[in-house]
Structures are given as C-alpha cells and as structure tokens.
Amino acid sequence: MRSFGITNIGRYRLKNDDSFFCSDGRKGLYIVADGMGGYQGGETASKIAVSTAVELLRGAESLDEQLSEKLTLEIQKRMRDAIDRNENFKDMGTTFLCALIVEGTVYLMHIGDSRAYLVRGGILYQMTEDHTLVNILFRNGVINREQARVHPKRNVLVKALSAYERVKGDLKKFQMGDEDTLLLCTDGLTDQLTNGEILEILLLDQPSDVIAAKLVDTALKSGAKDNIAVVVVKGSYD
Template sequence: MEKAWLTHRGRVRELNEDSVGLFQSAHGVPVAVVADGMGGHQAGDVASRTAVRVIQRKLQDLPREAGTDKWKEGILGAVEAANHELYQMASQDKGYKGMGTTVIASILGLEEVVLAHVGDSRAYLLHDEGLYQLTEDHSLVNVLKKHGEITEEEARVHPQRNVIVRAVGTNAEVEADLIVTPWYKGDTLLVCSDGLYNMVSIDVIGQVLTSPIPVREQAERLLKMALDAGGTDNISLVLVKNDGAEKEKRS
C-alpha cells in the first residue's frame, strides 16, 4: 500500500486541534485515524490526540486473520474506549469540560476497509476514477438538508455549518456509524477533516487523486489547494492507495 498523511494548522487558527494516526497493529494490519478536536483553550487538541492514542492502543493486537466481524467489533470498541477516556477527563478537569472530537478510524484489509465514524470528518473512496463519499456528516446542516430545510448550496455557506450533532467524548455513550466497503487494486482511500473538503471541491479532489503522481505528491497538492483557498480551518488528510502488493505477497 502506498500511504501519506499531512496535518496543518491552516492560515487562521492559532492551534492545530486535528490529530492523525497512520500505524500498523502488531500483526501488520494498517490503521488510519483522523480526529478533529473541539473545546476550550487547547482542549480540542487534547481531545483529538487522546482519541488517536487510545484507538492505536486498543487496536495494537488486531490480528489480520480475524475476519470482518472481529474487525468491526474491534474498531467500535476502540472508539468507545476513546469516548470513555475523554468523557472521564472532561468530568474530572474543568479545563476540559465540553471537549470532544470527530473520529474516523479505518482498518485497511487486503480486500475491504472497515470504518467507524463520528462527526463531520469524512472518508472517500476513489474507485474506477469515481470518488465516492463513504461517510455521512453528523452535522446540523446535514440534518437540515435531509429534512429539506436548506439546499446543498445553502449548506456550504450556512453560519452554523461547523456545528456537529454527534462527537466522541461529549457524552457518556457514543454511537459510531460502521461502514464496510470492498476495495481493489488501484483504489485510494481518503480520510480527511472538514478543513480540506470545505476549501477544495470534491470534483477537484477527484482530479488530484486520479492524477498520475505519487500519493505523497497528491497529499501535498491537496494541502496546498486548501491553504491557497484560505485555509480557514485546520487541515488533515490520510491517503492510502491499494497497489495490490500486499495481496500478491500473501497469495
């Protein structure tokens, strides 16, 4: 697999409250995590970093041969553990009160990807030169769109477009969406915070991901585009391309 990740404070925010994790379990299973924190002074930074750390710890022993059901159970358990730790921290320290974070955690198998998702960070899959959004935003504007109260165009400029209705750490329990999708040789998974997709249109992201340049250069190009468009938020992304090498090595 060809991999790259980047995170940047952007041009406006004083602090980068995004955190990224791209690691392997002890048994060689790749895991990618993006978390976009929120809260008071520095609490968002603490929330996102803690979530990534806990998820990495909980998935450290993830076996490759476990199968989809075990992976689903493992990734949901990891997000729940992150939620519990953040909620406890916020309950015990007034400085952390109200902190939380979005989370997308993804397990990258040879033939499928298993994701757990909370918040408005997103995962996309590039397949046959088409870019497909795998996740659904847990945001106020998405709720309004689904009820027909605002249009897609209105959602892009809505004054409350950054309000999320579900986050990790803000309540004692968390409900994560679970997504399982096949992926094939040549496919690319993109996991990103809203600082990317709010600045760079999905069509343009698709054009970059289909360009014949290395994954690292694609990531750098997307980051530059987000910064050039204003960089009004923190920007984080993980790109993983299925080059088929792992499957061929194990067959």
C-alpha cells in the same frame, strides 16, 4: 497499501486540534480526528482518540459493533481522566474517523463530520454521512447541496465523541481494489475544496505523499480558515 498523512494548522488558527495516524501492511490502520473544546481541550481530545484507537485496533482482524463500542467507551474514559486532571478540558470532544484495512477489506468507523472518500474508476464516492445539522436539512430537502456547502451553520455537529454523552459510531464495510484510492480528511479540507476539486487531485498519477501535500496546499491557497488533516491511501500492493 501505500499511505501518507499530513496536518496543517491553517491560515488563521493559533493551534492545531487535528490529529492523524497511518500505518501500512497486511493490516493497515488510518485515522483522523478533529478536536474541539477550547483551551487545549480539542488538541488533547483528538490525540486521546487517535492514540486509544491505535492501541485497541492495531491487532484487530475486523471492526464490528462490539469492538466499536469498546473503543468509544475507552476513549471517553480517558477523556474523563484528562478532565479530572485538568478541569479546563471539561468541554473537550472530537470527531473520529478510522479505516482498518485487512487484506483489501475496509472497516470504517465514523463519528462527526470528518469524511472518507473512495475513488474508483475515476468517480469519487463519499463513504461517510456528516453528523451535522446542515446535512439533516439537506437530506430532508430543505436546502440543496450548494446551499449546504456554504451554510453558516455547516459545522454544527449533532454527533461527536465527548467525555460523557453516549454515542454510537457509524460502521461500514467495503472492498478496496488495487486501483482504488481512499481519502480520510477533516472539515478543514472539505470546507475549502469542492468534491470536484478533491477528485481532480486524487486522480493525479502521483504517490500518496504528493497527493496529500497537494490537497493541503490547494486548501491553504483558497483560504484554509480551519486546521486540516488528510490521510491518502493508495490500494496498490507494489
């Protein structure tokens, strides 16, 4: 695996609530999180989620429901500990998306509206479902895809990782080939770029760092109202 991660505050935000992690090897671990909660709560929440996941998943051989629940509960415990130390964090929460890749098998865990995409054979596949009100409307046929993409409430979450509310992450398992590319990103990217624009960049014959930088740069040029975090993973083992 060859990966690269990058985050950017965007054009209008005063602080960056997005966090990421990437580590290659026989067992690769890749994470993005988009915090929320005002003051410094969002930044703290996303950092807690990422650091806890790194601690619990780095030695894992797979990611099943039992480990997913253990991870979620530990993140929430550490959030509550942070709130006990600083009550300004009481509304903290975060999206959470991680991919544990063990010898080509991808174990995906997802809460919120950060997205995972897989490029295979020139086709872009969205591997996660947004946990948003707008996605529910889209899935029920109330609005179409383009209406969903520009809906004023597209960022209203129906599921996120907070300190107190019990939540279960979506899990998915699939194979990743040598020619595949995996993208993990927060909504700061997908709010600015269409799937077609994302695919065009991911298909460039360039290394992960160039592609990640191009994704962020293109989002910035188109406005980038929110923080952005991306992790690009190339499947080749060279």
